[in-house]
Each structure stands twice: as C-alpha cells, then as structure tokens.
Amino acid sequence: MIAVLGASGEVGRHAVAALARAGTGPLRLGARRPGAIGTEEAGPGARVMAVDATDPAALARFCAGSRLVLNCAGPSYLLKETVARAALAAGADYVDVLGDDPVAEALAAAGAPAAGRTAVLSAGTVPGLSVLVPRHVLALTGPGEAAATALTVHAGGLERATPTVAADILLSLTTGGVGGERFGHPLAAWRDGRREQRVLRTDESAEVPFYPDRVAVQPLLTAEIERLAAALPLERADWYNVFPGRRTRALFTALPTLPVDSPEQRAAVIDRVIRASEADLAGADPYYRMVFTLSAPTWSRTAVVRAGDSYRLTGAVAALTVRALLAGRIRPGLHFAGDVLDPGEVVAELARDGAAEVEVFATAAPGGAPAQLAFEDGAL
Structure with a gap:
C-alpha cells in the first residue's frame, strides 16, 4: 500500500495520477477533506481516508500498514518532520516533495530512519x-x-x-x-x-x-x-x-x-x-x-x-522518486532526491509522462x- 498524504492538493493529485499511470499501487489517498480527492485517475483499489496531518492519532492510522508514505501536504515548513516521524514509526519508507534541511536535520538528530528504512526529501521541482x-x-x-x-x-x-x-x-x-x-x-x-x-x-x-x-x-x-x-x-x-x-x-x-x-x-x-x-x-x-x-x-x-x-512537475518528480525507491534503486538511509535519483532517467521520464x-x-x-x-x- 502506498499512502499519499495531501492527495486533494495540486501536487498531490498530479502525483496520484502519475503513480496510477505507472501502475504503482494500490493507493491510500488522504486529505483533511476527503470529498475533495478525485479518484478517477487513482486506479483500481484506491482507498480514500480523512486525515489531519496535525492530529497524531489520525496520522498514525493513515500510515499504518503502508509500504511507503508520500507526503504532498503542507505547509511543509509548518509540518516539518511530523509526517516523516509518523511514517517511519509505522515501518514505512518516506518520500517528501519538500521537507528540505529542517526535516533532514530533525531526522538526523533523532537517528532516523532506522536501519533498513529510507527517507527521501526534496523530491519536487525546487528543490529536487x-x-x-x-x-x-x-x-x-x-x-x-x-x-x-x-x-x-x-x-x-x-x-x-x-x-x-x-x-x-x-x-x-x-x-x-x-x-x-x-x-x-x-x-x-x-x-x-x-x-x-x-x-x-x-x-x-x-x-x-x-x-x-x-x-x-x-x-x-x-x-x-x-x-x-x-x-x-x-x-x-x-x-x-x-x-x-x-x-x-x-x-x-x-x-x-x-x-x-x-x-x-x-x-x-x-x-x-x-x-x-x-x-x-x-x-x-x-x-x-x-x-x-x-x-x-x-x-x-x-x-x-x-x-x-510547477505543480504537475513536482508531482511527477515525486512519483518517480516513489517508483525508484520501491524498485530498490535508492539505498536505505536519509537522502535528498537530487542526490540519489538518476538524472537522465528523470529527464526522460518527465518527457514521456508529458x-x-x-x-x-x-x-x-x-x-x-x-x-x-x-x-x-x-x-x-
């Protein structure tokens, strides 16, 4: 199960569509207002959940049982490492379209992610x-x-x-x-x-x-x-x-x-x-x-x-990061997307995806x- 938080937003819906086109799933789609999530392009088996990223219990339920959590929610500089901690605590890998240095510093200070787990930050347009x-x-x-x-x-x-x-x-x-x-x-x-x-x-x-x-x-x-x-x-x-x-x-x-x-x-x-x-x-x-x-x-x-x-562009880069991680092309640990993705592959995939x-x-x-x-x- 791939859990996408912020699936109702501009970046989230593009990321969901890109994942579905690539056959990546099944998808769990989360947003504060689940009725705003479009499921037409999410592919078969997509499940919608109401989740408030500032509610620890709701966030834990959303992440539970996921193989990977993709965070497209924001404001990123307000949420900081909140979603990353919940995802890693649930035993999931983590991808964030933003995150940047504040999240990297907080996770590193906490010794996260644990051995065998992966967190990839800045998986968007700028940064990424x-x-x-x-x-x-x-x-x-x-x-x-x-x-x-x-x-x-x-x-x-x-x-x-x-x-x-x-x-x-x-x-x-x-x-x-x-x-x-x-x-x-x-x-x-x-x-x-x-x-x-x-x-x-x-x-x-x-x-x-x-x-x-x-x-x-x-x-x-x-x-x-x-x-x-x-x-x-x-x-x-x-x-x-x-x-x-x-x-x-x-x-x-x-x-x-x-x-x-x-x-x-x-x-x-x-x-x-x-x-x-x-x-x-x-x-x-x-x-x-x-x-x-x-x-x-x-x-x-x-x-x-x-x-x-830039929203579709960010969603596409995020989806490519998810796919690379699931395919084993990103080693465990804490990374910025620009350091671990294959640049030529990303450029070619962006063009193929439109x-x-x-x-x-x-x-x-x-x-x-x-x-x-x-x-x-x-x-x-």
Whole structure:
C-alpha cells in the first residue's frame, strides 16, 4: 500500500495520477477533506481516508500498514518532520516533495530512519529537479572536455499560487534553511568554494533567454545549490527566481515588511499572494520554466525545462522518486532526491509522462557564454 498524504492538493493529485499511470499501487489517498480527492485517475483499489496531518492519532492510522508514505501536504515548513516521524514509526519508507534541511536535520538528530528504512526529501521541482537537471547536463560532457566551472539558473513562471504554496512562501522568510536559517540568501552567490553575500543584483525588467517577455529576477542562493556547487565542484553558481507577473513581484518585494504576527495577519497576507497570482494570470496562459546554463572556459550547455505548471512537475518528480525507491534503486538511509535519483532517467521520464519538455543546447563559446545556441539533445 502506498499512502499519499495531501492527495486533494495540486501536487498531490498530479502525483496520484502519475503513480496510477505507472501502475504503482494500490493507493491510500488522504486529505483533511476527503470529498475533495478525485479518484478517477487513482486506479483500481484506491482507498480514500480523512486525515489531519496535525492530529497524531489520525496520522498514525493513515500510515499504518503502508509500504511507503508520500507526503504532498503542507505547509511543509509548518509540518516539518511530523509526517516523516509518523511514517517511519509505522515501518514505512518516506518520500517528501519538500521537507528540505529542517526535516533532514530533525531526522538526523533523532537517528532516523532506522536501519533498513529510507527517507527521501526534496523530491519536487525546487528543490529536487533544480539539481537533477544540472547533473544531467554534466553527464553530457564529452571525453577531453574541460570540467564545468559555472552554473547559472533562472526559474519561475506564471501560475496560480495555492494556499499551501502561499503559506510556505511566507514561512520561508524565517525558516526552511540550514540550522534554522531562512530559505536561501537573497543576492548571494557561490564564488570559489563558498557563499558570498550581496554579489548579485535584482533586475525588474530583464530579458532572460527562453522566457516570452521581460521579467523581474531576484537572486537567491539556497543550501541545495550550495551543496551542488561544492560537490561538482564549481567556481561560480548564480540562481535567479523569475517573476513574470508584476503584481506578484511587487508583493514579494513587500513581504518582509508586512505584519504577520497574528493568525489573522498571516491569513490576510496569504490571501494577498493568491489574489496577486490570479490577477497576473488573468487573460494569460500559465507556464513554468527553468533555464540552466552549465559552462567551462571552452564550452557551454543550456538546458530548458518547459512545463504547464510547477505543480504537475513536482508531482511527477515525486512519483518517480516513489517508483525508484520501491524498485530498490535508492539505498536505505536519509537522502535528498537530487542526490540519489538518476538524472537522465528523470529527464526522460518527465518527457514521456508529458509533465515537461526538456531541451539541451550547446556551444563552444569561450567564457561559457551561450552565444550561438545549437540544438544538441532535443525534446527528450
């Protein structure tokens, strides 16, 4: 039995559909409001349960008897390791579409998971695919080519923010990073083996390759990108969050100054995030895009991920993580998905499933600048 918590949400329903299409099951689908769970695509034998992730007894009942628990519920930075502990206590393996460093630190401090059990965190788009795509591009490096030295990423799109996403965005201002830090360091970048503060600048009207219009870009260096840069290793790594929507960008700029001390104030800010995203989306087609440029002094490759929205993309990565774990391709222990999934397999499966199109372009421009992009790898 595969238990999917948060099955009524945008990510959860896409994960359920992807698992069912792959023949993975049977599925136990959990949500606070079970009537909101769509079972049409869940496959035969799917069972729906009411469960509140903040209720320990209900959560224990939901996890009991499961081979694996996939957590798509949120806000992740509020639940933290709650669901992971319940799943592991029930003897199940665990996959979390977010989780990140706070959950990893809490589980490691508790000596979890126990011997023979597996927990995989950050099995989504950002984090998750955000390091798998660069690893895929790196694998395309030919014999005799210089080692990669730099990575530049632009990620973002035009899509509706769900209440859960809006709540996690608000929480990320104070948590979500390593050692109790906030999620990411604005304006920071990776330089010569370490994080450097205030290296980059925002741009409110940038032309970014492969984005249809001018966008606002906000540099943010996360712990995930720091780990990737250290592991490869890279001399430079720059990450930019992309905001095509003017209203959403303006609100995000103001977020640190808004009052959020009371539950009512936090709810009001969350509602503003949702309404801003809806206003930006009015009359436009939603999209989500990630553009990765990995380079050396003598070559440069750019991977472009195109998706209708990040929710389906996250659900697809989560489902692939579940399948890899069940197939024995992930060893027992505590992991981040970007460290243990096969990058090429993930990219190919996303294309086969229809969750995204991925293209890789190459050039031999000195300095790593993609001056004349040439089609290399195709829509995989």
